[in-house]
Amino acid sequence: MPVYLDHNATTPVAGPVVAAMARALEACYGNPSSPYRQGQEAAAQLSTARESVARLIGANVDSLVMTGCATEANNLALLGVAAAAPANRRHLVVSAVEHPAVMEPARHLETQGWELSVVPVDAAGRVAVDEVMATVRPDTALVSIMLANNEVGTLQPLAEIAARLAGSATLLHTDAAQAVGKVPVDVDALGVDLLTLAGHKFQASKGIGALHVRSGTPIRRILFGAGHEHGLRPGTENVPAIVGLGAAAELAAQRLATGVGELQARRDRLHEHLRQGIPGLALNGHETYRLPNTLNVSFPGVEGRALLKAVEQAVAASVGSACHADQAAPSGVLGAMGLTTERALGAVRLSVGWETPLEDIDRAAECLIQAWQGRSA
Structure with missing residues (x-):
């Protein structure tokens, strides 16, 4: 090989994750929204998994929205914030090295009348905080800067950007898909309003991601259906994948602790x-x-x-x-x-x-x- x-x-999917998912596939077949025992057992497994993921990123468990992948989470962050933004706040800021899962919805918003500013990076792939702030205007609804670049690994100064944005109405989102599970990530220390993670980047399965949405953040759903995930992501929960994400989060937390x-x-x-x-x-x-x-x-x-x-x-x-x-x-x-x-x-x-x-x-x-x-x- x-x-x-x-x-x-x-x-690779970690052994404990495979085992947890296998148990969920076999034993947790109930719909978590159903009131009878099988459904409530599945709901309990989801609750435990959510707590593990929340602990990994220092978040409140109620802030998590489970998604099918990080791309979906990024789309929900950008398009959902855009849908909730008032008509006089239609400006978006991203970095020049964002993943297509951020850049493409940003470009889509451009076609819908939004103004997009793309902040350049230096020779090491890092944005300058002053340059980010120079693009922020009174009508800026959202700044989206990735935490770690997927190609070169460069870490961005998110906490410094958040500190400069503090007190303003501009929201801050970070695509942390490459960072979670590899470096300590804490949403409060970073000061972000929204944070995206991807399960398959830290030994969970593909097909599962999450978006942290800080309480009070104005955001609307972009998919329509029932009221799952605080009304932001309809669809019956993927119990085995979420259980696996929780197991991967526990494993990542143990490794990062050392x-x-x-x-x-x-x-x-x-x-x-x-x-x-x-x-x-x-x-x-x-x-x-x-x-x-x-x-x-x-x-x-x-x-x-x-x-x-x-x-x-x-x-x-x-x-x-x-x-x-x-x-x-x-x-x-x-x-x-x-x-x-x-x-x-x-x-x-x-x-x-x-x-x-x-x-x-x-x-x-x-x-x-x-x-x-x-x-x-």
């Missing part, structure tokens, strides 16, 4: 091997303010896509976001950071997991070095 180094695309040193040690071990074996290797992203598992590097003299093709039997990784895996053009994120076309085309994203064995890291590094030497010769 190839060494799996694409945890930012998706993570620090993120294990993840960072794996990432840095990989980086050191590659740096020693490949002269001219360039790090993309912030050296310090970066996810502890993410290593985006440009290999000199080769295209990252060709390099990964050469090692596909030994290493599973990507050149960037899985959402753009079939596109040959340079990454838009790297372009926003000002990288040259050559350097952007040579980029590879390597993302490790909590369970990535050290020997796999060594083996993957050796394969990548050998492949680079062969293709750059």
Whole structure:
């Protein structure tokens, strides 16, 4: 099996999560809205899972809206806030490196008469707080800045932005899909009004996400049906997936309690091997303010896509976001950071997991070095 180094695309479902979901599939088949025993047993399992997820991000359990994925949560955040905004507040601010799950609904709002401001990033992929605030106006309804970039791992100064917005009517949303489960995340410490998370980014299953909506945040539903999820997300709850999300949240909390040193040690071990074996290797992203598992590097003299093709039997990784895996053009994120076309085309994203064995890291590094030497010769 190839060494799996694409945890930012998706993570393996953890054993305790599989077990919890299997139990829920077998025993919790009742509709959680039903009054009889099977329904109430399912409802109790959902309640426990919600509490676990809320604890992971320091939120009130009543603030959580379960969704089918992070993309849905982001759409609910942007379009739901837009639907609740008064007619004289139709301005939206995002960063230049947002995931399409934020950028596309933002662009959609533009077609509906909203004005959109896109804040640039520096060479490390980070926004400047002053530049964000310079775009905020009296009619700004929402600022949406991701917590951690999915391609280069750069962490954004959300708490500083929130502090500057405090006391204003402008809401702050963050897409924290890549951050939750990898670094400590606390909605109060960040000061955000809305926060998106994705289960499959921290060893839950695909098909489950959540949106934290701080109490009092003006937001309207964008899907219509019954009154599930505080009236914001209709549809019978996906009990096994939510139970699995709760189990993944418990596991993530345990790991984060001991620090993120294990993840960072794996990432840095990989980086050191590659740096020693490949002269001219360039790090993309912030050296310090970066996810502890993410290593985006440009290999000199080769295209990252060709390099990964050469090692596909030994290493599973990507050149960037899985959402753009079939596109040959340079990454838009790297372009926003000002990288040259050559350097952007040579980029590879390597993302490790909590369970990535050290020997796999060594083996993957050796394969990548050998492949680079062969293709750059």
